[in-house]
Amino acid sequence: MRRLLIVAPLLLGSVPALTPVAALADDDWVPPVTDAVTRAECGSCHMAFQPAFLPAASWRVMMGTLKDHFGDDASLPPETTAHIAAYLEANAADSPRGMGRKYLRRLGPDAAPQRITEMRWFVHEHDFPDRVWKRPDVVTRSNCAACHRGAEQGLYEDD
Amino acid sequence: MRATAPILAAALLAAAAPAWTTPAWANPARDSLLNAYAAQAKAEDPAFTGFSAERGEALFRTRWAGGDERTPACTACHTEDPRQAGRNAKTGRPIEPVAVSVTSDRFTDEDKVEKQFRRDCDSVLGRACTAREKGDYITFMKGQ
Numbered sequence: 154m155r156r157l158l159i160v161a162p163l164l165l166g167s168v169p170a171l172t173p174v175a176a177l178a179d180d181d182w183v184p185p186v187t188d189a190v191t192r193a194e195c196g197s198c199h200m201a202f203q204p205a206f207l208p209a210a211s212w213r214v215m216m217g218t219l220k221d222h223f224g225d226d227a228s229l230p231p232e233t234t235a236h237i238a239a240y241l242e243a244n245a246a247d248s249p250r251g252m253g254r255k256y257l258r259r260l261g262p263d264a265a266p267q268r269i270t271e272m273r274w275f276v277h278e279h280d281f282p283d284r285v286w287k288r289p290d291v292v293t294r295s296n297c298a299a300c301h302r303g304a305e306q307g308l309y310e311d312d
Numbered sequence: 313m314r315a316t317a318p319i320l321a322a323a324l325l326a327a328a329a330p331a332w333t334t335p336a337w338a339n340p341a342r343d344s345l346l347n348a349y350a351a352q353a354k355a356e357d358p359a360f361t362g363f364s365a366e367r368g369e370a371l372f373r374t375r376w377a378g379g380d381e382r383t384p385a386c387t388a389c390h391t392e393d394p395r396q397a398g399r400n401a402k403t404g405r406p407i408e409p410v411a412v413s414v415t416s417d418r419f420t421d422e423d424k425v426e427k428q429f430r431r432d433c434d435s436v437l438g439r440a441c442t443a444r445e446k447g448d449y450i451t452f453m454k455g456q
Contacts, residue, residue: 198431199403224380225402226434292404299404 181310184252188240194229195237196305200298202269203307204244205253210265212241223267270294341420342412346450348422352443360444368452371445378438386436394456411456419450 183203186192195201204212216238219228229237246253259273266272270279279294290299297304346363353360372394377384382401389407390398395414398407408415419425425446433441441449 198400199405226431290399290404292399293402296404 183307185307204241208247209242209245349443349447363447363451365452368448376437379435
């Protein structure tokens with residue numbers, strides 16, 4: 154049965170054409186950050202995390218507390234902060250586009266989590282031994298690109 | 313009329329020069345930023361006479377341990393060799409070399425430079441850097 158399933162696609166001439174669609178529809182693809190200001194500012198100390206990982210309420214809190222951003226002063230000019238906040242909220246997990254609904258499972262309607270790495274699905278999908286987290290190129294759990302080479306482009310299947 | 317031709321030619325040459333004769337460390341935006349820091353340094357301390365690459369290097373290598381424990385010195389992220397790529401000690405994000413000979417557009421955007429000094433001086437020294445320190449640091453990196 155299993156062998157049949159593997160062989161079947163090979164018989165279809167259209168497989169190569171279908172592959173990109175399959176990749177886009179994949180569970181491990183998240184729309185990448187397309188706004189240049191957001192990419193530059195949020196990406197200056199860490200990877201610019203995709204807005205679909207958190208609900209709008211999270212981004213609202215985060216952009217309102219940049220003075221103490223996980224212990225660092227990441228404050229920006231007010232107009233830059235407003236621009237980025239608008240982009241993040243418009244593309245958040247619970248935005249009408251709905252690209253990140255799956256990341257909100259089991260979250261209360263008013264929840265505004267700040268750390269993607271502490272969300273239930275993240276912890277569940279990153280259940281690795283300590284030696285993995287202690288690799289010198291990892292440094293911290295939020296360093297997606299250490300293992301997911303395509304993280305910046307929203308590709309997370311290469312783990 | 314005839315006299316203006318050589319002058320024009322010279323002007324054109326001068327305008328074209330940056331493309332092929334200017335060394336990596338000479339950049340008008342960086343020079344004007346350094347001039348602004350020099351004026352500020354002079355205002356902060358009338359005894360200021362100029363920036364020093366040696367002081368800049370000392371600033372770069374000193375273990376200040378005055379700020380975040382993950383960043384006791386500039387070298388915590390930028391490595392001991394400014395010509396090497398670094399890694400943010402807090403986030404793991406790769407950092408392009410600070411040395412101007414490797415990353416030629418370093419210290420050419422005033423807003424970016426000021427923002428980085430504000431964040432990094434706070435993180436490493438636990439205080440803001442003075443204009444003299446900023447100028448010393450850039451002067452050191454210009455020669456690297």
